[in-house]
Amino acid sequence: MAxxxxxxxxxxxxxxxxxxKLEIECGTLGSQHGVSTNLQLQANRTxxxxxxxxxxxxxxxxxINVTGAILDVGDDLPSASFWRLEGDVIRLDGxxxxxxxxxxxxxxxxRPTTLAREADEAHDATEAA
Numbered sequence: 001m002a003x004x005x006x007x008x009x010x011x012x013x014x015x016x017x018x019x020x021k022l023e024i025e026c027g028t029l030g031s032q033h034g035v036s037t038n039l040q041l042q043a044n045r046t047x048x049x050x051x052x053x054x055x056x057x058x059x060x061x062x063x064i065n066v067t068g069a070i071l072d073v074g075d076d077l078p079s080a081s082f083w084r085l086e087g088d089v090i091r092l093d094g095x096x097x098x099x100x101x102x103x104x105x106x107x108x109x110x111r112p113t114t115l116a117r118e119a120d121e122a123h124d125a126t127e128a129a
Contacts, residue, residue: 009055013037024052030059030073040065052082064089 001019007026014031017038018024030037039062043050052064058077063070066082071089081092081100092100 013039022050025055027054027056028059029054029057030062032059032076034059034061036061036063038063038065041067043067050084054080 003021005013005018005020005024005026007013009027011026012028012031013024013026014028015035015037017040019040019042021041021043024039024041029039037059039052041050041052050066052066054077056079058073058080060073060075062073064073064082065071066084066089069084069087069089071082071091077091078093082089083092084090
């Protein structure tokens with residue numbers, strides 16, 4: 001359990017439960033053998049946006065919990081980022097950033113609580129330009 005769990009691209013989190021407040025980032029999440037692996041982000045809504053990223057692969061059987069929204073990974077995934085949007089965990093393929101999440105929220109007219117301020121600032125900056 002930590003504020004941030006940031007491991008290199010060759011590292012693995014396999015089995016058990018890993019809990020962080022803001023971010024979990026690791027090369028491989030879970031195991032090709034289906035070992036039960038639970039990853040949980042418990043952010044306070046007043047903090048910066050939270051994200052969970054698998055840099056290399058996220059294996060089937062991983063359970064992702066982002067501030068109460070849960071996703072059970074059903075198939076092996078290449079690198080992916082997971083965020084909470086309107087009560088659901090969503091996946092963005094590749095190594096997405098806060099800007100990617102803002103763009104997704106605006107494109108779908110869905111603005112997550114944790115990104116409302118960042119989206120407003122990005123919109124104001126666009127109007128100023």
